[in-house]
Amino acid sequence: MKRMLGVVAAMALTGAGAVQAETVVYCGQLVQVEPLKMLERQTIRLEGNRILAVESGYQAPALDDDIVDLKSATCMPGLMDMHVHLAHQFSAHVYLEDFKLNAVDYGIRATINAEKTLMAGFTQVRELADQSHGSSIAVRNAINKGLVPGPRVIASGRSIATTGGHADGTNGRKRELMFDLGPVGGVINGPYEARHAVRQRYKNGADMIKITATGGVLSAAKSGQNPQFMADELEGVIATARDYGMPVAAHAHGTEGMYRAVVAGVDSIEHGTYMDEKIMKLMKKQGTYMVPTLLAGKWVEDKAQTKGFFPEMVRTKAATIGPLMMDTFNRAYEYGVPIAFGTDTGVSAHGDNGKEFALMVQGGMKPLEAVRSATWHGAKLTRTDDELGKLAAGYLADIVAVQEDPRDDITTLERVAFVMKDGVVYKNEVVSD
Template sequence: MKGFLRAALAVALGGAASVTAQAGTVIYCGQLVQVEPLKMLERQTIRLSGNRISAVEEGYQSPALEDEVIDLKSATCMPGLMDMHVHLAHEFSAHAYMEDFTLNAVDYGIRAAVNAEKTLMAGFTQVRELADKSFGSSIAVRNAIDKGLVVGPRVIASGQSIATTGGHADLTNGRQRQLMFDVGPTGGVIDGPIEARKAVRQRYKNGADMIKITATGGVLSPAKSGQNPQFMADELAAIVATAHDYGMPVAAHAHGTEGMYRAVEAGVDSVEHGTYMDEKTMKLMKKQGTWMVPTLMAGKWVQDKAETDGFFPEMVRSKAAVIGPLMMDTFTRAYEFGVPIAYGTDTGVSAHGDNGEEFALMVAGGMKPLEAIRSATLNGALLTRTDSELGKLDSGYLADIVAVQDDPRDDITTMERVAFVMKDGVVYKDVVRRD
């Protein structure tokens, strides 16, 4: 069939080549994950008109004479996946701390472009790029993808994080004194509500889509505490109010309880990690509709690396050994409590392209497989305010469609081996087994 042959050619050419769905494209799905209401459908036909879904029909409906046909009868189809926490320009390693002194912004931009393609080939058609420390690489790669210069997912970019002096995202932490300068609000370090407003407005000026703050200490920064609160209430209020005035959501990195609660109380849109989340915070998040992005992969990764002598500086290793193992338990409690959860991995800590490994961890933490898929589709669209066009397979929605070879209800690890990727009506990957 013409559609399949074109898709096969795209894969043969190395993945960056693509196939544009023609007006009148028909996709046959052996199974289809319907995310609202949540259930698995059998034997479905998806009709496309250009880059949008025109209909989803029960059974394998006959194509018109001129229709392109894509046969996914042996596969399980679902909406394009979304990762709410990635760092495209970075990938942690034992020498990562030296890269601040050896790499330039251009180097980070090239890395971001390479990793964007890996992310799309893993089935993730939209991501939130939550903080680059390379002065705009995330914004540059977003623009290049939008213009068709680079292959990758839709990128919702925050630019550099906002921190306080000595906070988790203060990039001068751990340096010798003459390099431990005050970078100020433009560089993402603020003290007081006036500087907080300036930092938000600077990111708006830079072209960011959203704001990322480090509400508490973190694991991988060379600073003593991994959980202390790092903003005062007036600073958080200034950030959130200013960001929301500009239509920019706010994501809050947070491990410790007090700083997390302050951020939720101030009105942030999501909490990233949430390691020491207590019931008081869960109640407030549930009441306000604040999303949790659990990043279980990052917790497991830092826990594993903390056992390798010399991989982390001792200050980092001690934090990783404590915080990493707690994240799964917090996820389970938050899920059972009913906190809204959106899929996110913190990829860039772990390797790019492995984003799908979070699914198995979420299921191990008690979430049902289809609920985990919904967290990476509809929930991601709701969090990013793109749910009018993305997050489900329905008439009028953009044609972001992925497929796996097996039934994720039986083997959730099939989500680590996405076999078919279409973004915006364009086929980028098709390695589905066909008889």
């Protein structure tokens, strides 16, 4: 057995990121996501950062073609995580960080975590809720310019909440520090402030909008379920976001707030803990995606058992909501709700994103469908399915590979061995036969 450690092209960080004019990638297996099936012995031909063709069998290369030998591996499109927080990493001390860290600290952390995410096989992410002074937008721009390695980042900027809501950053403070953050700071009351908040995020360079439609688990506020937006406020957010071509994601655990958000027309429900059949029916009809974040649910459930890790108000919510998320996922999947892969990483550790796959399979989803949720469905949700999400002629060359067959061992997706993004190889640890 020979371990392949060579890199086809230098990373963009070095200024030498372009691959040769043509590259031939041999895949022992290839996950075709649309329609969904596993193909054997496939050749992917690349020119620059685009796929020229996907062909059956191991086709002979031209004399000057570069060859990437993944005959011992299973290839698939670059993975996508629809819910990450690059600048954050939850710990027992996280509630003090706003008083200790500066914007540059968050930016450095986001840069480090972006590279970890890419090395885990995730070539595109939605950064939902950057509460740290625009660090995700800055890191997105740096990645796009080739200054640092990382996935494609679709950034929401700061979440939009209502006063005392899940993303009101002054929750839990003493009265003198309970500032009214206003629309610029992500706290709105009424439809006019809702419109202001969306337009401010557009001005700041955000790609999309995130709202906190209900209470949450980790905020220092009593309820994890109550609805936190009125119908006119939701309409103000969504109608304005549509004017600017910005999708809207809604954090939601509780039933009523979730229902209001789906009726109003959000693109995705994040978490969805208390989702009922009425909501599932509406989501299926409208094509509203569920982003389940099972890894975050499992993580907070486990940490709730550690005395003193969470404030008591948070610990109670974590112990209650965490265990429910798996059951909801199973029911939504069986009902036919569209599901896109998402982890809420930044709660759990960056680079561990792939652990979500095993939880999805545990929750009843077939392994290849879990892969499709993190590829084709991620592309559909982010409106990038004309260029990303599958391996096909004309698509961007985002390719990852694992050593085992995910149908036999879904945990292989926690050990991604090969990562190519935009035609550049960032990781190659495939063991050849």
